[in-house]
Amino acid sequence: xxxxxxxxxxxxxxxxxxxxxxxxxxxxxxxxxxxxxxxxxxxxxxxxxxxxxxxxxxxxxxxxxxxxxxxxxxxxxxxxxxxxxxxxxxxxxxxxxxxxxxxxxxxxxxxxxxxxxxxxxxxxxxxxxxxxxxxxxxxxxxxxxxxxxxxxxxxxxxxxxxxxxxxxxxxxxxxxxxxxxxxxxxxxxxxxxxxxxxxxxxxxxxxxxxxxxxxxxxxxxxxxxxxxxxxxxxxxxxxxxxxxxxxxxxxxxxxxxxxxxxxxxxxxxxxxxxxxxxxxxxxxxxxxxxxxxxxxxxxxxxxxxxxxxxxxxxxxxxxxxxxxxxxxxxxxxxxxxxxxxxxxxxxxxxxxx
Numbered sequence: 001x002x003x004x005x006x007x008x009x010x011x012x013x014x015x016x017x018x019x020x021x022x023x024x025x026x027x028x029x030x031x032x033x034x035x036x037x038x039x040x041x042x043x044x045x046x047x048x049x050x051x052x053x054x055x056x057x058x059x060x061x062x063x064x065x066x067x068x069x070x071x072x073x074x075x076x077x078x079x080x081x082x083x084x085x086x087x088x089x090x091x092x093x094x095x096x097x098x099x100x101x102x103x104x105x106x107x108x109x110x111x112x113x114x115x116x117x118x119x120x121x122x123x124x125x126x127x128x129x130x131x132x133x134x135x136x137x138x139x140x141x142x143x144x145x146x147x148x149x150x151x152x153x154x155x156x157x158x159x160x161x162x163x164x165x166x167x168x169x170x171x172x173x174x175x176x177x178x179x180x181x182x183x184x185x186x187x188x189x190x191x192x193x194x195x196x197x198x199x200x201x202x203x204x205x206x207x208x209x210x211x212x213x214x215x216x217x218x219x220x221x222x223x224x225x226x227x228x229x230x231x232x233x234x235x236x237x238x239x240x241x242x243x244x245x246x247x248x249x250x251x252x253x254x255x256x257x258x259x260x261x262x263x264x265x266x267x268x269x270x271x272x273x274x275x276x277x278x279x280x281x282x283x284x285x286x287x288x289x290x291x292x293x294x295x296x297x298x299x300x301x302x303x304x305x306x307x308x309x310x311x312x313x314x315x316x317x318x319x320x321x322x323x324x325x326x327x328x329x330x331x332x333x334x335x336x337x338x339x340x341x342x343x344x345x346x347x348x349x350x351x352x353x
Contacts, residue, residue, distance in 0.1 A: 003084045005258055007074045010088045012265050014070060017095045018063035021102065022056055028323045034106040035306020035322040037298060042119040051113070055106050062102075066095060100307065103323065107306035120298060141219040143226035146197045149189070152237050156185035159244050166248040173247075181244045185237055187350040192233040194343065199327040200226060202318035225326075228271050235264040302332075 025033055031040060033048060034055075042048070070091045077083040114120070160182045170178060200222065239260050246253035302311040303322050312332040317339060321328050329340045 003074075003078050003081055005261065006081075006084050006088050007071070007078075009261065009265070010070055010074065010091060011067065012269070013092055014063065014067050014095060016269065017099060018059065018067075021063070021099050022059045024103065024323055025052060032323060034103060034110045035303055036107060036110045036114055036300055038110075038114065038119055042117075045117075045119075047113055047117070048110070051106065051109060055102075059102065062098070063095075066091065066098075103307065104305040111300065114300075139219065141216075141223045143200050143222045144230060146193065146200065149193045149196045149230060149233060152234055153186060153189040155237050155241055156182045156189065159185070159241050163244065163248050170248060178248070181240050181247075184350055185240050187346070188236060188240075189233065191343070191347060192229065196226065196229050198318055198339075202316060202320065202327050224271060228268070231267055231271075232264070235260065235267075239264075 020027070028035075031038055031043060033043070033052065038048065070087065074084055074087055077087070160179070163178055163182060167178060239257060242253050242256050242260065245251075302309055302314075304310055306322050307328070309319050309322070309328055309330050310332040311330060314330055315333065316330050317333060317336040318327045319330055320326075330336045
């Protein structure tokens with residue numbers, strides 16, 4: 001990527017991170033605010049409404065400031081590719097850390113409000129819907145089958161064959177330089193397959209103020225997440241394949257790579273908008289769904305800062321995140337921690353090849 005493209009990627013990344021943080025509660029189950037479970041009869045209280053209003057105002061001001069600073073610094077060093085690349089990584093990592101810090105701060109505030117006002121029920125209710133883990137054949141909305149995520153491995157295998165056929169014409173390149181990208185792509189497919197296989201079969205949190213609508217929404221979200229995973233996987237494989245073809249057939253791939261990068265970004269933003277609209281619709285309809293069964297399980301104690309799940313009594317490897325989108329590891333399960341460490345180590349090892 002050239003410098004302008006890196007700046008564009010940086011701005012898109014900041015926009016996406018800002019949107020995710022701004023609409024954080026919309027991504028969560030109804031009844032969850034900053035990772036803390038609030039019974040239905042308390043969720044419209046002024047303290048909660050005001051806290052969320054201040055939160056959104058803080059996020060808006062913060063991300064506008066971050067974006068302005070990123071663009072000022074990036075365009076100041078636009079002729080220095082190395083500095084622009086470093087700025088991109090610094091702001092991406094910094095924004096992720098800032099997101100975590102703001103969430104932890106408001107998680108503590110809402111937790112204190114809940115304890116101070118005793119927003120709780122005496123009895124807990126636990127609901128289980130096995131169709132979320134193992135969809136029925138006649139389900140209208142279900143995630144893509146996990147075997148689909150291993151199919152893209154044929155692309156890097158074909159690239160390996162093409163590289164081998166061109167190897168004699170590329171004597172100036174070492175074997176490492178020739179086969180690094182294809183090996184990385186094969187490893188990437190394997191990692192995606194493992195993550196999808198584990199995450200899509202992970203336990204889904206259906207404790208909610210509206211049970212039926214939550215289960216319905218969860219099924220649609222699982223389907224969307226599986227599509228997002230596949231689009232991301234195939235997009236990255238295509239991007240790396242183009243780079244490798246440019247290497248072995250000695251042609252410039254920068255323009256095609258730019259088109260692929262922009263296409264992936266547009267698709268991701270499109271999915272994000274759909275998920276936001278779904279979440280917002282669910283929040284707005286709370287008042288109209290009072291006839292629905294409420295499922296309340298006060299399990300806040302298992303969530304450290306609302307982000308890290310620690311429950312030794314839960315055998316699950318992974319569980320749906322308390323707030324936001326995606327899945328997290330059960331840090332109370334030693335096997336899950338070992339799996340997580342091995343997976344991260346494998347990714348780091350492959351990236352260093």
